[in-house]
Amino acid sequence: MLMDARTDLLLDLNILSRATQKYYDRQLQPFNLTYAQLPVLLMIYESEGITANQIVNQGQYDKGTVTKNVQKLEALGYIESSLSRTDKRLRHLYTTDLAKTVIAQIYAIRRDWWNHLMTAIPCREAPLFLSQTRALVENAIVASNTQSMPLLFYRMERLSARAWPGRLAMVLHVTGCNFRCPGCQQRSRIMLPEDARLLDPGSIREEIDRRSGFVDGIVITGGEPFLQNGLISFLRDLKDKHIPVRIKTNGLFPDPLACCLQEGLVQEVSLEIRNDLQHYAASAGLKSFDPGPLTRSLKLLGNAEISWDAVLEVDDSWFQDSDPGQLAALLADADHIRVINHKRTEQCVDPNLGPMDEHGYRDWKERLEK
Ligand code: SF4
Numbered sequence: 001m002l003m004d005a006r007t008d009l010l011l012d013l014n015i016l017s018r019a020t021q022k023y024y025d026r027q028l029q030p031f032n033l034t035y036a037q038l039p040v041l042l043m044i045y046e047s048e049g050i051t052a053n054q055i056v057n058q059g060q061y062d063k064g065t066v067t068k069n070v071q072k073l074e075a076l077g078y079i080e081s082s083l084s085r086t087d088k089r090l091r092h093l094y095t096t097d098l099a100k101t102v103i104a105q106i107y108a109i110r111r112d113w114w115n116h117l118m119t120a121i122p123c124r125e126a127p128l129f130l131s132q133t134r135a136l137v138e139n140a141i142v143a144s145n146t147q148s149m150p151l152l153f154y155r156m157e158r159l160s161a162r163a164w165p166g167r168l169a170m171v172l173h174v175t176g177c178n179f180r181c182p183g184c185q186q187r188s189r190i191m192l193p194e195d196a197r198l199l200d201p202g203s204i205r206e207e208i209d210r211r212s213g214f215v216d217g218i219v220i221t222g223g224e225p226f227l228q229n230g231l232i233s234f235l236r237d238l239k240d241k242h243i244p245v246r247i248k249t250n251g252l253f254p255d256p257l258a259c260c261l262q263e264g265l266v267q268e269v270s271l272e273i274r275n276d277l278q279h280y281a282a283s284a285g286l287k288s289f290d291p292g293p294l295t296r297s298l299k300l301l302g303n304a305e306i307s308w309d310a311v312l313e314v315d316d317s318w319f320q321d322s323d324p325g326q327l328a329a330l331l332a333d334a335d336h337i338r339v340i341n342h343k344r345t346e347q348c349v350d351p352n353l354g355p356m357d358e359h360g361y362r363d364w365k366e367r368l369e370k
Contacts, residue, residue: 009194020113027109031102032076038106040069041095044079045103049092051084060141078102151230152176153199154189154223156207159215164246164268167216172204174231177223178252180285181274182350183315183342189223190349201230208243217244217267226253235265248272250284254296261304269301269308271334275318276326283318285349295330302333310334314364315342316354324367331368339365 024035043055055066073079078099084090121129157171177190246268260266275283277291301308310331331337341355
């Protein structure tokens with residue numbers, strides 16, 4: 001299995017949550033309770049008179065979930081409510097005598113589950129484990145309430161003489177792509193490991209300020225940069241600093257591309273082309289491919305007053321019946337077209353994909369490159 005289990009927190013949390021639910025649902029059956037009602041019942045027992053809103057805040061629940069569980073506990077006779085004397089909109093919640101007769105057994109069930117889990121942690125490490133778990137929870141609360149996603153920069157090359165022909169450029173690599181090309185060499189960028197160390201956009205901005213006198217421009221590449229929510233505002237910042245930008249895209253995002261062209265946010269575009277239109281889906285790792293957005297991007301670039309080039313990577317699998325003539329017509333407006341041959345590597349999405357034979361590769365180069 002290629003997934004790195006060591007860092008798969010998402011899956012681990014999911015398994016932990018489902019196992020916990022299964023355990024509690026089974027143990028609580030004699031009380032007609034389920035895992036969902038348990039924390040609510042304990043919160044009420046430990047803070048008699050608590051309100052539903054306070055439960056929402058303490059447990060980070062949505063209101064509907066709390067309302068449903070409070071109603072269920074009331075129907076079972078474990079809790080009751082009374083109107084607040086000071087604020088008629090509020091109801092205070094209390095446990096009933098019935099709850100008090102079973103609560104000791106419920107605490108014991110909780111204690112048993114804790115014991116099961118903690119056998120994996122040596123006693124002396126338990127306090128550290130608990131404080132770290134609390135820190136994870138606090139981070140999760142903050143992050144889950146954060147609306148905007150910062151730019152996910154994966155890597156920064158401070159200086160490159162190759163990324164932008166004729167210029168010394170800084171190169172910023174972002175993560176994530178809407179394709180899953182079998183030939184993609186950026187496996188860890190499109191299947192981002194949970195523990196991947198991303199770069200802080202603030203420190204990138206500082207580095208850009210430090211280097212603005214030494215570099216002739218910035219190249220932004222991916223993954224697919226236009227997937228990043230913060231990209232346009234980042235590009236506007238660069239424009240304010242008079243820093244030229246070359247962007248590499250797969251052409252599937254004509255709207256932000258149009259915005260970049262209208263506002264003069266990019267000075268050069270490199271279009272990553274995957275195949276002719278009939279074979280695009282397979283080369284992009286998709287089941288089907290709608291050529292509409294790509295043809296819109298090509299039209300925008302064709303009408304734009306900036307330089308743009310197209311890069312096509314050929315391989316030994318997905319180009320058997322492809323039509324170089326169709327691609328040449330599609331890319332007629334490009335200033336340059338470059339054809340590169342796939343290299344078989346371990347980092348590739350499909351590590352078995354090989355290069356096109358030399359004769360075929362030369363043919364593609366001759367028919368397309370300019
Ligand atoms: S479009 Fe580029 S970055 Fe995205 S999956 Fe394909 S090769 Fe990788």
